[in-house]
Amino acid sequence: MYFIEHHIHVASRTTDDLEALARMGCLAVVEPAFWMGYDRSGPQSFFDYFRQLTEWEPKRVAGCGMQHYCWIGFNAKEAENVALGREVIALIPQFIERSNVLGVGEIGLNKNTPNEVLTLLALFDMALKHNQQILIHTPHLADKYQGTRMILDVLRADRRVNPRRVCIDHCEEHTIRPVLDDGYWAGITLYPTTKATPERAADMVEIYGTERILVSCSADWGPSRPTALGDFMAVMRRRGHSDSVIRKIVYDNPLEFLRQSHHFKLQEPV
Amino acid sequence: MSLPTSAAAVLDREFLTIRAKLIEIAAALDRVDRGEGSVADDARLDQIRRSLEILASSHPNRAERIQMLFSLPYDEHWTSRFGINP
Numbered sequence: 001m002y003f004i005e006h007h008i009h010v011a012s013r014t015t016d017d018l019e020a021l022a023r024m025g026c027l028a029v030v031e032p033a034f035w036m037g038y039d040r041s042g043p044q045s046f047f048d049y050f051r052q053l054t055e056w057e058p059k060r061v062a063g064c065g066m067q068h069y070c071w072i073g074f075n076a077k078e079a080e081n082v083a084l085g086r087e088v089i090a091l092i093p094q095f096i097e098r099s100n101v102l103g104v105g106e107i108g109l110n111k112n113t114p115n116e117v118l119t120l121l122a123l124f125d126m127a128l129k130h131n132q133q134i135l136i137h138t139p140h141l142a143d144k145y146q147g148t149r150m151i152l153d154v155l156r157a158d159r160r161v162n163p164r165r166v167c168i169d170h171c172e173e174h175t176i177r178p179v180l181d182d183g184y185w186a187g188i189t190l191y192p193t194t195k196a197t198p199e200r201a202a203d204m205v206e207i208y209g210t211e212r213i214l215v216s217c218s219a220d221w222g223p224s225r226p227t228a229l230g231d232f233m234a235v236m237r238r239r240g241h242s243d244s245v246i247r248k249i250v251y252d253n254p255l256e257f258l259r260q261s262h263h264f265k266l267q268e269p270v
Numbered sequence: 271m272s273l274p275t276s277a278a279a280v281l282d283r284e285f286l287t288i289r290a291k292l293i294e295i296a297a298a299l300d301r302v303d304r305g306e307g308s309v310a311d312d313a314r315l316d317q318i319r320r321s322l323e324i325l326a327s328s329h330p331n332r333a334e335r336i337q338m339l340f341s342l343p344y345d346e347h348w349t350s351r352f353g354i355n356p
Protein backbone atom coordinates (compact mmCIF):
# COMPACT_ATOMS: atom_id res chain seq x y z
CA MET A 1 0.00 0.00 0.00
CA TYR A 2 1.29 3.47 -0.87
CA PHE A 3 1.60 5.92 2.03
CA ILE A 4 2.91 9.35 2.97
CA GLU A 5 5.23 9.62 5.99
CA HIS A 6 4.09 13.04 7.14
CA HIS A 7 6.45 13.42 10.12
CA ILE A 8 10.03 12.13 10.03
CA HIS A 9 13.32 13.84 10.88
CA VAL A 10 15.24 12.84 7.79
CA ALA A 11 18.39 14.73 8.85
CA SER A 12 18.68 12.28 11.78
CA ARG A 13 18.24 9.13 9.68
CA THR A 14 20.48 7.13 7.38
CA THR A 15 19.97 6.62 3.67
CA ASP A 16 19.36 2.92 4.48
CA ASP A 17 16.32 4.00 6.50
CA LEU A 18 15.03 6.07 3.58
CA GLU A 19 15.51 3.18 1.16
CA ALA A 20 13.54 0.92 3.52
CA LEU A 21 10.67 3.44 3.52
CA ALA A 22 10.70 3.62 -0.27
CA ARG A 23 10.62 -0.19 -0.52
CA MET A 24 7.58 -0.23 1.81
CA GLY A 25 5.62 2.04 -0.55
CA CYS A 26 6.33 5.48 0.85
CA LEU A 27 5.87 8.16 -1.82
CA ALA A 28 6.80 11.29 0.14
CA VAL A 29 8.40 12.18 3.45
CA VAL A 30 7.73 15.39 5.36
CA GLU A 31 10.38 16.73 7.72
CA PRO A 32 9.56 19.29 10.43
CA ALA A 33 12.37 21.46 11.77
CA PHE A 34 13.10 20.37 15.35
CA TRP A 35 15.58 20.18 18.23
CA MET A 36 18.62 18.31 16.97
CA GLY A 37 19.60 16.95 20.40
CA TYR A 38 21.71 19.94 21.45
CA ASP A 39 21.13 23.68 21.81
CA ARG A 40 22.54 25.53 18.83
CA SER A 41 25.04 28.35 19.31
CA GLY A 42 23.21 31.02 17.32
CA PRO A 43 20.91 31.92 14.43
CA GLN A 44 23.51 30.99 11.80
CA SER A 45 23.21 27.33 12.89
CA PHE A 46 19.49 27.52 12.14
CA PHE A 47 20.14 29.18 8.79
CA ASP A 48 22.37 26.24 7.81
CA TYR A 49 19.82 23.72 9.17
CA PHE A 50 17.01 25.31 7.12
CA ARG A 51 19.27 25.10 4.06
CA GLN A 52 19.82 21.41 4.81
CA LEU A 53 16.04 20.87 4.93
CA THR A 54 15.39 22.75 1.70
CA GLU A 55 18.47 21.95 -0.39
CA TRP A 56 20.36 18.79 0.63
CA GLU A 57 17.71 16.47 2.09
CA PRO A 58 15.36 16.77 -0.94
CA LYS A 59 18.23 15.51 -3.12
CA ARG A 60 19.08 12.62 -0.78
CA VAL A 61 15.43 11.57 -0.55
CA ALA A 62 14.92 11.89 -4.32
CA GLY A 63 17.84 9.50 -4.73
CA CYS A 64 15.75 6.91 -2.87
CA GLY A 65 12.74 7.47 -5.14
CA MET A 66 10.61 9.62 -2.83
CA GLN A 67 9.65 13.29 -2.59
CA HIS A 68 10.83 15.44 0.32
CA TYR A 69 8.86 18.27 1.92
CA CYS A 70 9.52 20.14 5.15
CA TRP A 71 8.24 22.57 7.75
CA ILE A 72 10.43 25.47 8.90
CA GLY A 73 10.22 26.58 12.52
CA PHE A 74 11.87 27.21 15.87
CA ASN A 75 11.48 24.24 18.18
CA ALA A 76 9.82 24.30 21.59
CA LYS A 77 12.91 23.24 23.53
CA GLU A 78 15.12 26.11 22.37
CA ALA A 79 12.12 28.48 22.53
CA GLU A 80 12.96 29.16 26.16
CA ASN A 81 15.63 31.50 24.73
CA VAL A 82 13.33 34.34 23.62
CA ALA A 83 16.13 36.49 22.17
CA LEU A 84 17.40 33.63 19.99
CA GLY A 85 13.80 32.96 19.01
CA ARG A 86 13.39 36.50 17.69
CA GLU A 87 16.51 36.14 15.52
CA VAL A 88 15.47 32.74 14.15
CA ILE A 89 11.89 33.89 13.48
CA ALA A 90 13.33 36.73 11.41
CA LEU A 91 15.10 34.13 9.23
CA ILE A 92 12.02 32.02 8.52
CA PRO A 93 10.15 34.16 5.93
CA GLN A 94 13.00 33.84 3.42
CA PHE A 95 12.62 30.04 3.56
CA ILE A 96 8.85 29.56 3.54
CA GLU A 97 8.55 30.34 -0.16
CA ARG A 98 11.03 27.62 -1.09
CA SER A 99 9.38 24.92 -3.20
CA ASN A 100 9.41 22.08 -0.65
CA VAL A 101 8.27 24.10 2.41
CA LEU A 102 4.69 23.37 3.54
CA GLY A 103 4.42 25.77 6.45
CA VAL A 104 5.70 26.65 9.91
CA GLY A 105 6.59 23.79 12.25
CA GLU A 106 7.14 22.04 14.40
CA ILE A 107 6.53 24.72 16.97
CA GLY A 108 4.89 24.43 20.37
CA LEU A 109 5.65 23.99 24.04
CA ASN A 110 8.10 21.83 25.97
CA LYS A 111 7.96 22.67 29.70
CA ASN A 112 5.02 25.11 29.37
CA THR A 113 6.95 28.18 30.59
CA PRO A 114 6.12 31.88 30.06
CA ASN A 115 9.14 32.26 27.74
CA GLU A 116 8.04 29.33 25.58
CA VAL A 117 4.56 30.87 25.30
CA LEU A 118 6.03 34.26 24.27
CA THR A 119 8.08 32.60 21.52
CA LEU A 120 5.10 30.54 20.40
CA LEU A 121 2.92 33.65 20.13
CA ALA A 122 5.56 35.30 17.94
CA LEU A 123 5.77 32.19 15.74
CA PHE A 124 1.98 31.99 15.35
CA ASP A 125 1.86 35.66 14.41
CA MET A 126 4.60 35.25 11.81
CA ALA A 127 2.96 32.12 10.36
CA LEU A 128 -0.49 33.70 10.13
CA LYS A 129 0.83 36.93 8.60
CA HIS A 130 2.35 34.78 5.86
CA ASN A 131 -0.80 32.64 5.49
CA GLN A 132 1.08 29.46 6.40
CA GLN A 133 -0.14 26.09 7.63
CA ILE A 134 1.09 25.19 11.10
CA LEU A 135 2.43 21.97 12.63
CA ILE A 136 2.38 21.98 16.42
CA HIS A 137 4.53 19.93 18.78
CA THR A 138 2.92 19.09 22.13
CA PRO A 139 5.06 18.44 25.23
CA HIS A 140 6.30 15.12 26.53
CA LEU A 141 5.03 12.93 29.37
CA ALA A 142 3.66 14.76 32.44
CA ASP A 143 3.68 18.13 30.64
CA LYS A 144 1.60 16.98 27.67
CA TYR A 145 -1.93 17.50 28.96
CA GLN A 146 -1.25 20.92 30.46
CA GLY A 147 0.72 22.08 27.39
CA THR A 148 -1.86 20.84 24.90
CA ARG A 149 -4.64 22.68 26.72
CA MET A 150 -2.51 25.86 26.83
CA ILE A 151 -1.81 25.61 23.08
CA LEU A 152 -5.54 25.20 22.40
CA ASP A 153 -6.22 28.30 24.55
CA VAL A 154 -3.71 30.35 22.55
CA LEU A 155 -5.08 29.17 19.19
CA ARG A 156 -8.69 29.80 20.25
CA ALA A 157 -7.82 33.39 21.16
CA ASP A 158 -6.55 34.19 17.63
CA ARG A 159 -9.39 34.71 15.14
CA ARG A 160 -7.00 34.34 12.19
CA VAL A 161 -6.49 30.63 12.91
CA ASN A 162 -8.22 28.17 10.57
CA PRO A 163 -8.22 24.86 12.50
CA ARG A 164 -8.29 22.83 9.26
CA ARG A 165 -4.84 24.21 8.41
CA VAL A 166 -3.31 23.27 11.77
CA CYS A 167 -2.09 19.85 12.92
CA ILE A 168 -1.56 19.34 16.63
CA ASP A 169 0.88 16.47 16.84
CA HIS A 170 1.94 13.84 19.38
CA CYS A 171 -1.63 13.39 20.63
CA GLU A 172 -2.33 10.59 23.09
CA GLU A 173 -5.41 9.17 24.78
CA HIS A 174 -5.86 12.15 27.11
CA THR A 175 -5.29 14.92 24.53
CA ILE A 176 -6.77 13.74 21.24
CA ARG A 177 -10.40 14.49 22.15
CA PRO A 178 -10.02 18.26 22.84
CA VAL A 179 -7.87 18.62 19.70
CA LEU A 180 -10.49 17.00 17.47
CA ASP A 181 -13.36 18.78 19.26
CA ASP A 182 -11.79 22.15 18.38
CA GLY A 183 -11.59 21.17 14.70
CA TYR A 184 -7.84 20.62 14.34
CA TRP A 185 -6.04 17.74 12.70
CA ALA A 186 -4.77 15.36 15.39
CA GLY A 187 -1.39 13.75 14.85
CA ILE A 188 -0.42 10.49 16.56
CA THR A 189 3.26 9.58 16.60
CA LEU A 190 4.65 6.07 17.09
CA TYR A 191 7.52 5.42 19.49
CA PRO A 192 8.79 2.33 21.32
CA THR A 193 8.37 3.69 24.87
CA THR A 194 6.87 7.19 24.82
CA LYS A 195 3.91 8.77 22.98
CA ALA A 196 1.91 6.02 21.19
CA THR A 197 2.50 2.44 20.07
CA PRO A 198 0.99 1.12 16.83
CA GLU A 199 -1.60 -0.75 18.92
CA ARG A 200 -2.68 2.35 20.86
CA ALA A 201 -2.77 4.42 17.66
CA ALA A 202 -5.14 1.82 16.19
CA ASP A 203 -7.25 2.04 19.38
CA MET A 204 -7.56 5.82 18.97
CA VAL A 205 -8.63 5.43 15.34
CA GLU A 206 -11.24 2.87 16.43
CA ILE A 207 -12.54 5.20 19.17
CA TYR A 208 -12.47 8.54 17.31
CA GLY A 209 -12.86 7.46 13.67
CA THR A 210 -10.73 8.26 10.66
CA GLU A 211 -11.56 11.95 10.10
CA ARG A 212 -8.70 14.43 10.72
CA ILE A 213 -6.36 11.86 12.25
CA LEU A 214 -2.78 11.49 11.03
CA VAL A 215 -0.36 8.77 12.13
CA SER A 216 3.41 8.95 11.62
CA CYS A 217 6.68 7.45 12.83
CA SER A 218 8.16 10.83 13.80
CA ALA A 219 11.52 9.03 13.71
CA ASP A 220 14.38 11.17 14.99
CA TRP A 221 17.85 10.75 16.56
CA GLY A 222 16.49 8.94 19.66
CA PRO A 223 14.87 5.54 20.08
CA SER A 224 12.35 5.46 17.21
CA ARG A 225 11.53 3.36 14.16
CA PRO A 226 11.37 4.92 10.68
CA THR A 227 9.25 1.98 9.53
CA ALA A 228 6.73 2.24 12.40
CA LEU A 229 3.91 3.24 10.05
CA GLY A 230 4.22 -0.24 8.51
CA ASP A 231 3.75 -1.70 12.01
CA PHE A 232 0.60 0.43 12.42
CA MET A 233 -0.77 -0.78 9.07
CA ALA A 234 -0.05 -4.40 10.07
CA VAL A 235 -1.88 -3.97 13.40
CA MET A 236 -4.89 -2.45 11.64
CA ARG A 237 -4.97 -5.27 9.10
CA ARG A 238 -4.57 -7.93 11.81
CA ARG A 239 -7.58 -6.46 13.59
CA GLY A 240 -9.68 -6.83 10.47
CA HIS A 241 -9.82 -3.24 9.22
CA SER A 242 -10.27 -2.83 5.48
CA ASP A 243 -7.61 -1.51 3.15
CA SER A 244 -9.77 1.54 2.48
CA VAL A 245 -9.78 2.44 6.20
CA ILE A 246 -6.01 1.95 6.47
CA ARG A 247 -5.40 3.90 3.27
CA LYS A 248 -7.54 6.77 4.60
CA ILE A 249 -5.19 7.18 7.57
CA VAL A 250 -1.82 6.70 5.90
CA TYR A 251 -2.48 8.24 2.47
CA ASP A 252 -5.78 10.10 1.97
CA ASN A 253 -5.62 12.08 5.23
CA PRO A 254 -2.04 13.33 4.90
CA LEU A 255 -2.77 14.16 1.25
CA GLU A 256 -5.87 16.17 2.24
CA PHE A 257 -4.03 18.05 4.98
CA LEU A 258 -0.71 18.69 3.22
CA ARG A 259 -2.06 19.73 -0.18
CA GLN A 260 -3.59 22.81 1.43
CA SER A 261 -0.11 24.15 0.82
CA HIS A 262 0.36 25.06 -2.84
CA HIS A 263 3.88 23.63 -2.58
CA PHE A 264 2.63 20.08 -2.00
CA LYS A 265 2.46 18.44 -5.41
CA LEU A 266 2.46 14.70 -4.84
CA GLN A 267 3.50 12.65 -7.84
CA GLU A 268 0.97 9.86 -7.51
CA PRO A 269 1.83 6.53 -9.16
CA VAL A 270 0.14 5.98 -12.53
CA MET B 271 -15.89 3.43 14.23
CA SER B 272 -16.81 -0.04 15.50
CA LEU B 273 -14.30 -2.84 15.92
CA PRO B 274 -14.60 -5.48 13.22
CA THR B 275 -14.30 -8.24 15.86
CA SER B 276 -16.19 -9.43 18.95
CA ALA B 277 -15.06 -8.87 22.55
CA ALA B 278 -14.31 -12.59 22.86
CA ALA B 279 -12.11 -12.50 19.76
CA VAL B 280 -10.31 -9.41 21.07
CA LEU B 281 -9.65 -11.15 24.40
CA ASP B 282 -8.37 -14.24 22.60
CA ARG B 283 -6.01 -12.08 20.58
CA GLU B 284 -4.81 -9.91 23.48
CA PHE B 285 -4.74 -12.38 26.41
CA LEU B 286 -1.13 -13.51 26.14
CA THR B 287 0.08 -9.94 25.56
CA ILE B 288 -1.82 -8.70 28.63
CA ARG B 289 -0.51 -11.61 30.71
CA ALA B 290 3.08 -10.94 29.60
CA LYS B 291 2.86 -7.21 30.36
CA LEU B 292 1.36 -7.80 33.81
CA ILE B 293 4.17 -10.23 34.67
CA GLU B 294 6.73 -7.66 33.40
CA ILE B 295 5.23 -5.05 35.75
CA ALA B 296 5.22 -7.51 38.67
CA ALA B 297 8.83 -8.48 38.01
CA ALA B 298 9.93 -4.84 37.73
CA LEU B 299 8.29 -4.02 41.07
CA ASP B 300 9.97 -7.10 42.63
CA ARG B 301 13.29 -5.76 41.23
CA VAL B 302 12.68 -2.43 42.98
CA ASP B 303 12.02 -4.34 46.23
CA ARG B 304 15.28 -6.26 45.87
CA GLY B 305 17.30 -3.07 45.47
CA GLU B 306 19.12 -1.59 48.43
CA GLY B 307 17.31 1.02 50.50
CA SER B 308 13.69 2.08 50.43
CA VAL B 309 11.63 4.05 47.91
CA ALA B 310 8.43 3.74 49.93
CA ASP B 311 8.05 7.55 50.02
CA ASP B 312 8.70 8.05 46.31
CA ALA B 313 5.62 9.68 44.72
CA ARG B 314 6.16 7.68 41.54
CA LEU B 315 5.48 4.46 43.42
CA ASP B 316 2.16 5.89 44.56
CA GLN B 317 1.34 6.79 40.94
CA ILE B 318 2.08 3.20 39.95
CA ARG B 319 -0.17 1.84 42.72
CA ARG B 320 -3.01 4.17 41.73
CA SER B 321 -2.65 3.23 38.07
CA LEU B 322 -2.95 -0.45 39.00
CA GLU B 323 -6.20 0.40 40.80
CA ILE B 324 -7.47 1.93 37.55
CA LEU B 325 -6.46 -1.24 35.70
CA ALA B 326 -8.39 -3.37 38.19
CA SER B 327 -11.53 -1.25 37.94
CA SER B 328 -14.40 -2.12 35.64
CA HIS B 329 -14.84 1.45 34.34
CA PRO B 330 -13.94 2.24 30.71
CA ASN B 331 -11.25 4.63 29.35
CA ARG B 332 -8.52 3.10 31.51
CA ALA B 333 -5.74 4.32 29.19
CA GLU B 334 -7.00 7.91 29.29
CA ARG B 335 -7.43 7.81 33.08
CA ILE B 336 -3.91 6.45 33.61
CA GLN B 337 -2.54 9.16 31.28
CA MET B 338 -4.25 11.78 33.46
CA LEU B 339 -2.79 10.20 36.59
CA PHE B 340 0.71 10.80 35.20
CA SER B 341 -0.09 14.36 34.01
CA LEU B 342 0.48 17.75 35.58
CA PRO B 343 -2.79 19.62 36.25
CA TYR B 344 -4.08 22.23 33.80
CA ASP B 345 -4.89 25.64 35.27
CA GLU B 346 -7.44 27.43 33.09
CA HIS B 347 -6.26 30.78 34.54
CA TRP B 348 -2.66 30.24 33.40
CA THR B 349 -2.65 33.37 31.20
CA SER B 350 -3.28 35.60 34.24
CA ARG B 351 -0.59 33.78 36.19
CA PHE B 352 1.88 34.30 33.31
CA GLY B 353 0.77 37.91 32.74
CA ILE B 354 0.16 37.05 29.07
CA ASN B 355 -2.79 38.12 26.96
CA PRO B 356 -2.77 35.87 23.88
